[in-house]
Amino acid sequence: MLLAIDVGNTETVVGMFQGDKLTWHWRYSTVGARTADELALLLGGFLEQQGLSFSRQITGVALASVVPDQTQALRTMVRRYFHFPPVVVEPGTKTGIAILYDNPKDVGADRIANAVAAFTRYGGPAIVVDFGTATTFDVISADAEYLGGVIAPGLRISARALAQAAARLPTVEILPPRSVIAKSTVESVQAGLVLGTASMVDGMVERIAKELGQPTVIATGGLADLVVAQCASVDHHEPWLTLEGLRLIFERNPAPDD
Numbered sequence: 001m002l003l004a005i006d007v008g009n010t011e012t013v014v015g016m017f018q019g020d021k022l023t024w025h026w027r028y029s030t031v032g033a034r035t036a037d038e039l040a041l042l043l044g045g046f047l048e049q050q051g052l053s054f055s056r057q058i059t060g061v062a063l064a065s066v067v068p069d070q071t072q073a074l075r076t077m078v079r080r081y082f083h084f085p086p087v088v089v090e091p092g093t094k095t096g097i098a099i100l101y102d103n104p105k106d107v108g109a110d111r112i113a114n115a116v117a118a119f120t121r122y123g124g125p126a127i128v129v130d131f132g133t134a135t136t137f138d139v140i141s142a143d144a145e146y147l148g149g150v151i152a153p154g155l156r157i158s159a160r161a162l163a164q165a166a167a168r169l170p171t172v173e174i175l176p177p178r179s180v181i182a183k184s185t186v187e188s189v190q191a192g193l194v195l196g197t198a199s200m201v202d203g204m205v206e207r208i209a210k211e212l213g214q215p216t217v218i219a220t221g222g223l224a225d226l227v228v229a230q231c232a233s234v235d236h237h238e239p240w241l242t243l244e245g246l247r248l249i250f251e252r253n254p255a256p257d258d
Helices: 036-049 068-082 109-122 155-165 185-212 224-230 241-251
Strands: 002-007 011-018 021-029 060-065 126-131 134-140 145-153 216-220
Touching: 002 068, 002 241, 011 241, 021 036, 021 241, 036 068, 060 068, 060 109, 060 241, 109 126, 109 134, 109 145, 109 216, 109 241, 126 185, 126 224, 126 241, 134 185, 145 155, 145 185, 155 185, 185 224, 216 224, 216 241
Parallel strands: 002 060, 126 216
Antiparallel strands: 002 011, 011 021, 126 134, 134 145
């Protein structure tokens, strides 16, 4: 069994694979200061819910992290409690995707995992739109090349910034409004956040397609549910795309030596 861990800036998603099937998944808040032992306690609780433990069943761990402190803490935790090292998405890890960024080290590990899963499942050209702390667009060519992408503020960041900067605008629950022509301040903000993000996605996909050719567009990320139904350009919604990419990357890399 494989444990896949995707550490984002806001949340960490954990998935358990039996073969190629995602059997369980969990989500917790990312806290950069968590130690290896604290992480073991947290993950051990998730595993115990399914009758699993550190010493039984789990034979591999794949890790993508954009939080350096948590990357190191999770490396330590896996070695200490599972007694083998994890496969970490980082420079030198085999992915099957050529990274054509000016500096490949700048590409987030989660974005690489998304590209691997999207290309494996749908081929290219493709665009992955990940609705997380940031809304990111990852562009993959028909030749399995990561061409680059776009980074925009995410829904929650936009909502917080608006409430903090405008004295009379409230913090709102992020939901689609009843109408784009909103009848209240709350729904006006919701329209701007949700429908504005959907329009940004459709517009950005149109611009990318002019350079790329007609792509397959895949949406993922914790906030995708709020926006995908409002987008005209999204072809597929894959909530666990990053975890699937981690599984594929794990299979392409032999277990590292201690």
